[in-house]
Amino acid sequence: xxLVSWNVNGLRAVAGKGxxxxxxxxxxxxxxxxxxxxxxxxxxxxFPGYRSFWNYADKKGYSGTAIYSRVEPLSVSYGIxxxxxxxxxxxxxxxxxxxxLVNVYVPNSQDGLRRLDYRMKWEDDFRAYVxxxxxxxxVLICGDMNVAHEEIDLKNPATNHFNAxxxxxxxxxxxxxxxxxxxxxxxxxxPDGVKYSWWxxxxxxxxxxxxxxxxxxxxxxNFRSRIAGADILDTIQGSDHCPIYLIIx
Numbered sequence: 464x465x466l467v468s469w470n471v472n473g474l475r476a477v478a479g480k481g482x483x484x485x486x487x488x489x490x491x492x493x494x495x496x497x498x499x500x501x502x503x504x505x506x507x508x509x510f511p512g513y514r515s516f517w518n519y520a521d522k523k524g525y526s527g528t529a530i531y532s533r534v535e536p537l538s539v540s541y542g543i544x545x546x547x548x549x550x551x552x553x554x555x556x557x558x559x560x561x562x563x564l565v566n567v568y569v570p571n572s573q574d575g576l577r578r579l580d581y582r583m584k585w586e587d588d589f590r591a592y593v594x595x596x597x598x599x600x601x602v603l604i605c606g607d608m609n610v611a612h613e614e615i616d617l618k619n620p621a622t623n624h625f626n627a628x629x630x631x632x633x634x635x636x637x638x639x640x641x642x643x644x645x646x647x648x649x650x651x652x653x654p655d656g657v658k659y660s661w662w663x664x665x666x667x668x669x670x671x672x673x674x675x676x677x678x679x680x681x682x683x684x685n686f687r688s689r690i691a692g693a694d695i696l697d698t699i700q701g702s703d704h705c706p707i708y709l710i711i712x
Contacts, residue, residue: 468605470704497568499527520552543592562601572627586636680709
């Protein structure tokens with residue numbers, strides 16, 4: 464089974480940059496999107512053989528997530544059940560026979576870490592949410608998690624130490640999430656690998672490969688043996704992020 468995750472940074476924008484062709488070429492069972500920046504009815508983009516599920520932010524042109532699925536889910540839920548967090552369209556959970564698939568767009572702490580306190584609360588509540596799911600069956604978490612966990616996960620760790628996405632606080636919360644029984648699938652398969660999933664639009668960062676790895680597939684411990692492949696598709700254009708994928712047996 465193949466799963467893809469991609470922060471498209473505006474689905475209407477990437478739809479004009481070959482998204483439909485890329486979607487078909489990816490040939491995935493699940494395609495999870497973040498930062499769709501849509502409201503209901505603003506796009507008609509369906510694919511044969513897939514059902515789609517959408518979570519929209521209250522604020523127009525902001526955040527938002529979607530999942531295209533070839534698998535008919537047992538249930539679908541939106542948000543994490545905490546009103547403080549559930550107005551920005553950040554989480555969709557599909558339940559299948561074997562696992563919960565959680566598509567997430569984690570809040571950015573913003574310049575000057577001005578939203579860091581909120582981010583810390585989000586992290587604790589999200590960890591509690593997925594940990595509760597993991598008591599019932601396997602859990603696969605994917606999305607833009609807005610953190611480079613270790614120094615190997617970004618090009619310039621020293622100069623970004625106190626910036627959003629690489630603060631000590633954010634990195635510690637990722638460590639806590641992994642410690643709660645989840646595995647970073649790409650790092651598990653590539654312990655010393657260097658590959659990035661996001662590049663700033665500034666200073667020709669992508670051309671120079673000055674990037675960050677902030678998009679993840681995390682799998683619950685009981686799925687460790689089923690990780691058959693994972694990669695970061697850094698040649699695919701259209702967004703400031705690239706797609707990533709996970710294959711499970």
